[in-house]
Amino acid sequence: MLVDSAIKTIVDRQYDIANGTINSLPLPKHKKYTICNLRGGIGKSTLSFNLTYLANKILAVDTCPQGNLSYFFDDNYFTSNVNVRDMILPYIVPGLGRATRIAHRISATNHFFTNESFYVPSDEQLYLLPAQMTTAVNQTSGLPSPQREQALESILLSLKNEIDRELAELELETCLIDTSPFFSGATHLAWHATDALIVPVRTDQQSINSLNLIFKVLSDPASEFRRHLPSDFPTPKIQMVVLTHCGWSTVRNARNIPNQQTVIYLKMLKDLVSRNISHFTTDDPDNHIALLDDFLGSGRISSALSKPIQLLEAGDTMRINRVKVSVNDSVAKCKKQLEFISNSIW
Template sequence: MSIERIISRQYEIANGISNDIGLPKFKKYAMCNLRGGIGKTTLAFNLSYLTNDLLAVDTCPQGNLSYFFDNQYYSSQAPTVRDLILPYLVPGLGKATRVASYVGATNEYFADKNVYYIPSTEELYLLPSQLITAINQALGLQGAQKEQSLKSILYSLKEEIDREMEQNQLERCLIDTSPFFAGATQLAWYAADALVIPVRTDQQSVKSLELLINTLTSPQSEFRKYLPTNDLKVPQIQMVVLTHCGWSTVSGARNEPNQQTKVYLKKVFDILSRHRTLLSTGDPSNHLFMLDDFLGSGRISSVESKPLSLLHSGETKVIDRVRVSVNKSVDKCKHQLQYINQQLWG
């Protein structure tokens, strides 16, 4: 097992001729890494378009995914993911139902997709303190009552996602998270079956991956310390997506990563090799994938809330008084996204 297998597979991925490598498939994924600006929301938005019967849940207080789904999101008064969680933390509050909204009603590009979403809110910035207060109150209880109260709090988002999926007859869920663990991100880890971890080609992102794995595994971490092992549902790592990759310009190179990308590819591969028990298979090379920097295509996609799959080489748009073009590499990016989607859902 080595990075050579990952590199050789990249040519087939870039040209849309790769095969499913047979990863086990899960229903609910959390998109996470404990650092911002690495492509979590961009990846979540584009993967949301590539599947159907999906519930997308935005647990990041910045609300960028919610904005992509509905450009009027910031002025909306609709119920949010916080409204689903709060009744589990504050006794006596009524529970919200049927919170999920049909994306096609607010984003025309999703009109032929059966995709729903639960929006975020900036009030999620307050959730960490509310969550720890509720946990501390539960820890003051005794015996089975304490254990049941902790499970109710920590699995609150899971229970509400399961209910929304059942009510809307949805088969899949993708949860976008914030770049810090406390609060809704913590609950997203309890709700997910597996994790998708974007890692940018820089040292800070690699350190964030190590911090994430330590949080996932350390008995004293905020994730593991509240529940006994037999009650703790630990999500597996389905994939690590190395983002903003660059490619060799040497004549004859077939989608081979450049030297900087290779350096970070090896660093991430070594980390996964040391923690292979967290992976949904035992082979790290099954779980590490590379994704191009979207460049101008990504800027146009973000400004128009338009999935990258619908862009075409040569399209242009003026952004901040600068004309931006869809790059020729957009087709390669489309194939990469499609391949990642295939490894999630089949």
């Protein structure tokens, strides 16, 4: 079966991933990643949940007010006394005391986790953070230049400073930040807190458009991200784009060849990454694109049980809303894809 030369390297790699003969992409390793795309429903929280399970000594931080990642870790997370908003707010509202030891051990509330993993829960009041940040930033405008830059830096690096403190206090090695589909507020701070970005992109045009919007936000001097930045502030690079909800050919002996819809969006994605390669951590576009199956029944069961994909087995079943849902054989390939992504970032 012929494969377009533009995506041949990426497609050929799927055989090696499925067979376990390739371990990772040749990428620089970082300590802190932010998973983001300025669109909802593409698998950010699901990817964050499963990558957290595959890591050890990790801090997962949920900055999305919807709290999907927090729910995976603890279905009563919203009863927590302290959360990610408590980390940020003292830097924005003068006079508030700063909380410490905010992170929770995941294994205390999700028995599928047995390693040294912690998380910082979300808060629905994060919806208010963009307005609070705008007010705080505007209040710095009347300050003399050195003081203004110091005040801005305190706001913009608030989440970074608090995450670094938690990592040091808990002696953790890595961090993964889940974000909302909106740039303003906590997502903005997450970009300053991270070493690199991981961008899930679904096989649809809206997701491709959202990735293009990320490139614009990162590069446009007038964007909300850049217009308040002191001149020496770094801009995060993108480590990986994960094309989610991929489908595969049903032709005999072509089970690792993408189907026509996936090929269309993979070619569009490769072209977009190639044209914006300066935003990535290497100069080879093929290094930065990973494919991830549509989880189908596996994903529904994983979400319903807050159980990582790695622990599911083909044939597992359960009833969800009175409908029987099954894990099919493709879960084995999903596991290897997730392991490949994890090995490529840590």
